[in-house]
Amino acid sequence: MSRISQPWPPVEVEPATVHPEAPKQGSHLGIHFGECFGCGDEIEAGLHLHSTVGEGTTVYSKFTVTSAHQGAPGLAHGGLLACAFDEALGSTVGNLLRRPAVTGKLETDFLRPVPVGSTLYIATKLDGIAGRKIYVSADGRLDAEDGPVAVRARALFVRVEFEHFSTHGDPEALQKLAAAHEKAKRAREWDINP
Numbered sequence: 001m002s003r004i005s006q007p008w009p010p011v012e013v014e015p016a017t018v019h020p021e022a023p024k025q026g027s028h029l030g031i032h033f034g035e036c037f038g039c040g041d042e043i044e045a046g047l048h049l050h051s052t053v054g055e056g057t058t059v060y061s062k063f064t065v066t067s068a069h070q071g072a073p074g075l076a077h078g079g080l081l082a083c084a085f086d087e088a089l090g091s092t093v094g095n096l097l098r099r100p101a102v103t104g105k106l107e108t109d110f111l112r113p114v115p116v117g118s119t120l121y122i123a124t125k126l127d128g129i130a131g132r133k134i135y136v137s138a139d140g141r142l143d144a145e146d147g148p149v150a151v152r153a154r155a156l157f158v159r160v161e162f163e164h165f166s167t168h169g170d171p172e173a174l175q176k177l178a179a180a181h182e183k184a185k186r187a188r189e190w191d192i193n194p
């Protein structure tokens with residue numbers, strides 16, 4: 001039985017073009033929000049995903065499973081694995097395209113159990129764009145870049161305006177976040193052009 005029967009992407013797409021100001025190959029992608037469950041450093045039990053830009057439209061992420069992420073004893077919870085992929089895919093879309101987008105659909109195939117203590121090596125790539133729709137997919141390999149594939153994911157992200165977050169989210173927290181990003185940007189420019 002084929003695990004994924006639908007063609008991917010499911011519609012005709014244009015190739016995704018990386019934004020000229022996107023972080024370059026080899027750049028480590030920072031935390032986009034300290035309280036983000038996927039990447040933030042303020043959530044002790046969070047996933048603490050780390051990502052690096054790869055070649056073309058690829059981003060590589062790592063996620064180490066801890067006892068805080070269990071479903072069955074000693075094994076990662078499938079929902080948290082899906083969360084790791086949402087983060088890896090979303091970070092790829094956000095950082096490479098530099099336009100706000102949210103997950104519209106996320107599909108996961110769990111191919112092998114993922115034990116506590118193991119690290120998932122997630123390789124994500126942009127598969128194409130159709131209007132506001134961005135198609136993206138990833139493989140997660142166990143314990144090595146060339147390890148066996150344990151989880152696969154495919155997602156549709158939908159481009160939104162900034163108002164999506166200010167209308168539905170926490171405007172005060174957004175303002176603080178924007179101010180922190182601006183401060184970090186100025187500090188980087190100062191480092192580069194003292």
Ligand SMILES: CCCCCCCCCCCC(=O)SCCNC(=O)CCNC(=O)[C@H](O)C(C)(C)COP(=O)(O)OP(=O)(O)OC[C@H]1O[C@@H](n2cnc3c(N)ncnc32)[C@H](O)[C@@H]1OP(=O)(O)O
Nearest residue numbers: 032086087090091094095102103104105131132133158160
């Ligand atoms: C540096 C930065 C780092 C940034 C790093 C960030 C990393 C964070 C990672 C976490 C990301 C998340 O979890 S985001 C949080 C989870 N997601 C959400 O909360 C989204 C909730 N849903 C929504 O707000 C809405 O449904 C939207 C925005 C997705 C779509 O609503 P809309 O704006 O009214 O647009 P709509 O017309 O419905 O959809 C647009 C097109 O997409 C299609 N479409 C929409 N949803 C689906 C779907 N589930 N399945 C198929 N197709 C769909 C529609 O058919 C349509 O196609 P066509 O007619 O054009 O052909």
